Amino acid sequence: MPGFFIDFLILALLVVGGMAFMGEIVNGIGHLLFGGKKGRFTNKTADTSAGWKKVGGRS
Numbered sequence: 001m002p003g004f005f006i007d008f009l010i011l012a013l014l015v016v017g018g019m020a021f022m023g024e025i026v027n028g029i030g031h032l033l034f035g036g037k038k039g040r041f042t043n044k045t046a047d048t049s050a051g052w053k054k055v056g057g058r059s
Helices: 002-034 039-049
Strands: none
Touching: none
């Protein structure tokens, strides 16, 4: 009986680890093929806050 649980745990770890690894691979391939959207939100934030007065912190 303990052998069953050990086999089940090993299989579960392999399945979860394999899925996570495949997700990273597909994500990397997608970025290589399509280039991703670089700076999409940071540019919008900079445009929105243009002309605002700086408050707080050190400059």
